[in-house]
Amino acid sequence: MKNCPLCATEYYDEAKWCPDCEYDFPAGPAAAPPDADEIWRELERVADEQETGDGAAAAMAGRIADLYREADGNPHEIWRLSPEFLKNADEYDMAKRLFNRWKTLSKKNAG
């Protein structure tokens, strides 16, 4: 849910304008970015070579997994390669945050 910034009426995230005061909500995704747990679940699926979802979390997890594979366990490479794979600083923060978990997961799968 989101609130109209002018009259504070609450609307669904999909609302494009406020019928009360005719405020136009900015175009583009108004929904909150996917949270770490959601992305992590998708990353586990990617690591397991399972079908992922089709939401924002899955898309981000796909990019982050590609980055992890390319970086091959090297945190410095995560930083260096991130502009090539990721879309913004938020995704980079998420990649940094989940990297250690990813490493334990790859170890588990390798062994």
Ligand SMILES: [Zn+2]
């Ligand atoms: Zn309004």
